[in-house]
Amino acid sequence: MQSKTKKLLAALIAAGIVPAAHAADIKLGVAEALSGGAAQYGVSIRNGFQLAADEINAAGGINGNKLVLVVEDEQGKKEEAINVFKKLIFKDNVLMVFGPTLSNSAQAADPIAQAAKTVAFGTSNTADGITSIGNYVFRNSVTEADVLPATISTVKAKTGLKNVAVLYGNDDVFTKSGYDNFKKALEDQKIPVTTTETFAKGDVDFKAQLTKIKGTNPDAIVLSALLAEGAPIMVQARQLGLNVPVIGGNGMNSVKIFDLAPGGASNNLWIGSPWSIENKAPENVKFIDAYKAKFNGSPDQFAAQSYDAMYIVAQALKNTKITGELPKDRAALRDALPSVTWTGATGAFKFRQANDRAGKPAGYDADQAPIVSVTKDGKYVI
Numbered sequence: 001m002q003s004k005t006k007k008l009l010a011a012l013i014a015a016g017i018v019p020a021a022h023a024a025d026i027k028l029g030v031a032e033a034l035s036g037g038a039a040q041y042g043v044s045i046r047n048g049f050q051l052a053a054d055e056i057n058a059a060g061g062i063n064g065n066k067l068v069l070v071v072e073d074e075q076g077k078k079e080e081a082i083n084v085f086k087k088l089i090f091k092d093n094v095l096m097v098f099g100p101t102l103s104n105s106a107q108a109a110d111p112i113a114q115a116a117k118t119v120a121f122g123t124s125n126t127a128d129g130i131t132s133i134g135n136y137v138f139r140n141s142v143t144e145a146d147v148l149p150a151t152i153s154t155v156k157a158k159t160g161l162k163n164v165a166v167l168y169g170n171d172d173v174f175t176k177s178g179y180d181n182f183k184k185a186l187e188d189q190k191i192p193v194t195t196t197e198t199f200a201k202g203d204v205d206f207k208a209q210l211t212k213i214k215g216t217n218p219d220a221i222v223l224s225a226l227l228a229e230g231a232p233i234m235v236q237a238r239q240l241g242l243n244v245p246v247i248g249g250n251g252m253n254s255v256k257i258f259d260l261a262p263g264g265a266s267n268n269l270w271i272g273s274p275w276s277i278e279n280k281a282p283e284n285v286k287f288i289d290a291y292k293a294k295f296n297g298s299p300d301q302f303a304a305q306s307y308d309a310m311y312i313v314a315q316a317l318k319n320t321k322i323t324g325e326l327p328k329d330r331a332a333l334r335d336a337l338p339s340v341t342w343t344g345a346t347g348a349f350k351f352r353q354a355n356d357r358a359g360k361p362a363g364y365d366a367d368q369a370p371i372v373s374v375t376k377d378g379k380y381v382i
């Protein structure tokens with residue numbers, strides 16, 4: 001800004017014509033999949049951010065400064081995630097970036113944020129290796145590695161399953177990582193696999209794989225999929241008379257499954273997550289009520305995690321002196337984040353240091369334990 005303009009703005013602020021908070025807005029980037037198949041998650045995520053930011057601003061903002069969200073659609077595609085990260089970081093000059101929705105995109109876009117020394121904070125990325133990208137990469141989404149062993153052992157204890165068939169998407173970072181972690185958990189828990197089948201993004205007919213699975217007579221199907229393919233898989237499995245439990249990863253954890261696999265096809269789906277709509281803790285009840293009032297629908301885990309993430313960043317910002325020098329402020333926010341603790345919609349939260357591939361300290365993962373639930377007549381039941 002020209003110094004004349006600066007002086008004029010200062011005079012207008014002093015005269016009360018321009019609100020002072022405007023001069024110190026805190027710009028946060030939001031890069032999520034708002035169109036395409038992953039919008040099932042991305043729209044919920046955006047809503048969670050919006051709800052939390054509105055609440056924080058209504059309560060006085062961050063030391064009097066307002067949070068302003070710059071929201072971009074990365075379409076669930078890694079090339080778009082890269083473009084959107086570049087726009088937010090280098091053109092919009094945001095303090096940090098939330099997102100992207102899919103691990104597949106995070107693996108491509110987070111290195112841009114890392115190189116620019118700007119925090120990239122994922123609220124839904126659950127694949128292995130995301131936070132190994134570097135020390136500016138954070139997430140509050142509990143990883144498949146942390147969730148799937150608990151999901152498998154709970155289903156084993158509750159249903160007595162002796163073996164399983166495995167079905168997974170082999171062309172997506174998240175579904176492949178889910179598969180790796182399922183495989184490891186099954187080996188650790190000594191559960192035999194009757195057959196392992198694969199599919200690809202955009203497939204619509206899964207009858208060949210499901211018929212093969214049915215032929216092996218498994219006690220359950222372990223499914224690592226995103227909803228776009230996972231929902232039709234459930235519908236087609238039930239059509240073929242495969243009514244065994246389906247054990248899903250994070251991709252299957254959305255109330256959208258009840259619309260996409262209607263008429264009981266979504267029953268008997270087991271998933272693990274730190275968040276449940278049934279959890280009556282006051283922070284969660286407040287979140288659910290506020291979400292329903294604002295968006296006229298029920299929240300899901302993805303909205304809960306983005307809502308909590310905004311509060312986690314807000315706590316860090318309260319302990320950060322914003323100077324207006326972007327590189328300094330971006331680094332200060334990064335340094336303030338690891339020690340934040342917060343009790344929100346997903347319960348008590350803290351970060352856990354992650355390592356890079358060489359075993360050196362890198363980014364931060366969520367340190368939270370999952371709860372396992374099963375779908376019954378349009379609900380997740382614990």
Ligand code: MET
Pocket residue numbers: 041101102103104124125126127173174175226250251252253
């Ligand atoms: N967990 C997915 C991923 O990491 C994204 C949200 S869909 C469950 O790619």
